[in-house]
Amino acid sequence: MAIYKLTAFxxxxxxxxxxxxxxxxxxxxxxxxxxxLSENNALEKxxxxxxxxxxxxxxxx
Numbered sequence: 001m002a003i004y005k006l007t008a009f010x011x012x013x014x015x016x017x018x019x020x021x022x023x024x025x026x027x028x029x030x031x032x033x034x035x036x037l038s039e040n041n042a043l044e045k046x047x048x049x050x051x052x053x054x055x056x057x058x059x060x061x
Contacts, residue, residue, distance in 0.1 A: 004029040004057070006036060008047035017042050021049070026057045033058050 001022050008017035017040055023029035033049040049058035 002029075002052045003060070004033070004049055004051055006033045006047070006049045008042040008045045009041070010045065012031060016040070016042050016045065016046070026051060026055075 001024055001048055004021040004023055004026075005017060006017065006019045006040055009012055010016055017036070020039045021029050021032045021036070023058050028048060029051070033041070033047075037045075037047055044060070047058070048056060051057055
């Protein structure tokens with residue numbers, strides 16, 4: 001399992017979500033990230049999820 005980093009921001013740059021996601025692969029991390037964003041009403045906010053080596057696997061601007 002690897003640790004992925006999920007962050008979401010308000011339009012003014014305020015960080016509203018900063019979570020670590022443990023997942024077996026990028027697909028699982030993306031699904032878990034989208035679920036967290038949905039639970040926190042942040043799917044339409046600017047967000048990103050990165051892999052442990054810095055690869056961007058989920059992004060919305």
